[in-house]
Amino acid sequence: MILPVTHLAAFALVALGMALTPGPNMIYLISRSICQGPRAGLVSLGGVALGFVFYMVCAAFGITALVMAVPYAYDALRLGGAAYLLFLAWQAIRPGGRSPFQVRALAADGNRRLFLMGFMTNLLNPKIAVMYLSLLPQFTVPGSSMLAQILMLGAMQIGISVLVNAAIALSAGRMAMFLETRPGFAKAQRWVMATVLGGLAARMLTEHRGA
Template sequence: MPDLANLLGFAAIALGMVLTPGPNMIYLISRSICQGPGAGLISLGGVALGFVVYLLCAALGITAIVMAVPYAYDALRIAGAGYLLWLAWQAVRPNGRAAFQPRTLPHDPARKLFLMGLLTSLLNPKIAVLYLSLLPQFIRPEQGHVLGQSLALGFTQIAISVTVNAMIALTAGSVAAFLSRRPVWALAQRWLMGSVLAGLALKMLTEARR
């Protein structure tokens, strides 16, 4: 197990990251508004499984291989950036809708909700970078059990992310109602969200492979 100082430091960074808008948050908000909090929570299960996949790969050293192969990482990075740009366009396009704006969509079955959450998580290469570049900074080999320390830190991040995103899924409807009564706020939210997503996509496309 990592010592308390390392665990708390890593937890603080994980909290800051989950509060930053990204594809996982946008998908969960959209799904919760479209189909209700229950659907958002099911989708969150898929997102969490994506975290577990990346964590296990990093802890076992497999992610290092992926990051060492240019085409493997670049394909994932480009796919993730493309998905972010599509979300940004959906937010700012003429007659478009914001992530928090209620909309009428067909209700997807639980299986599809879970799989879409998983896909959204796996197409976010920043999660792979998080586990590969951040975890080693909080691991102390002299304390032994490197694998155990990696898993403890990783599951701490997953617990924080799931807790925060569950709260977002449960309250997305209330936030949407607030924005629907204030059109100016809703318009500003659309452009802010679109700008953030586009910025994240461009950064993902232009940053050097790590």
Template sequence: MVELSGAVGVALVALGMVLTPGPNMIYLVSRSITQGRRAGVVSLGGVAVGFLVYLVAANLGLSAVFLAVPELYVAVKLAGAAYLARLAWSALRPGGVSVFAPADLPQDSSRRLFAMGLTTNLLNPKIAVMYLSLIPQFISLEKGDVLLQGLVLGSVQIAVALAVNLGIVLAAGAVAVFLARRPSWLRAQRLLMGTVLGALAVSVAADTSAPAAPG
């Protein structure tokens, strides 16, 4: 059985991570603004499946693979850090745009929206770190079935992330209009997003911890 403190801990970590601008937020916001809330919700469906893939893979031994081949873990981590750094530069460079600035993007089909949401989440280094390093720390060996605990705690993370992301999808359009009428706020949001993404990229790249061992 999962300890209440463990579930609360995972929920707080999940909340902090989902509120930090990253690939998932950027993709969901951009699609919600350019194609509407329905497109954002469909994209969120792909993100949800990505969470499930991580949930199952991490609890069935993905961390064991990374422990056996540490070079692969380092490569995945550095690739994720590079992706975050690119996103940070896109926001901070002269002429960069905010995630809430309307963009002229192609109108993708529901299938492509779903697939892109899934791919974006699978390549999201924040989620990899969450499942391979953070959630295992809240598992208690004294509470029995480690696999069940991992699945339950992962489900807590998914519930928090989907609830917050759904709110972001539904509010993205209104936020975009609000910021468009206030250019200085839009620039501040772009600066904040770029700074946070850059700091996260450095943090991920500099982290020397090994993946958590499976229970």
């Protein structure tokens, strides 16, 4: 196995936390699912997944070249990854934060446009590029191909994100009604997510490559 199970498990937890943290992709998919039905949400999700693949391939080759060419590049990426997780934690609990289940009115679109809009929503989300450049290298190990490791982690992240968002798209209407009648549940979920992300950021700040 290229990566140890402990690294894969830790990264899976990070990927799950990120998938459950509201962002442009989740807001668009939920709004599309509620306005046009779960099938439209799933078609849009296909475009989002393609955007992840694009970033993964670019990051895999870019990170490999950067770490090999620039001294201390790994530490810079580690600090960037921690900062990104802290940003996500703040986004989860900041005052006035917008719930993704506050639906935007969207006109009905065909499958081609749904797929393209999902792709562009993800492609134009700068947080995704930061995530791939700063987070993935933190879970690699010396002595194995950096390219292979990044591709493995990227594939895991895409799989987790697609599964989580597919479940959300299929149940968006019921979830929106549930959270509307139970605002305390939504608030507790945001604080739990912020705590998990903050803890992962602290872990990244205190660990060093090869430690």
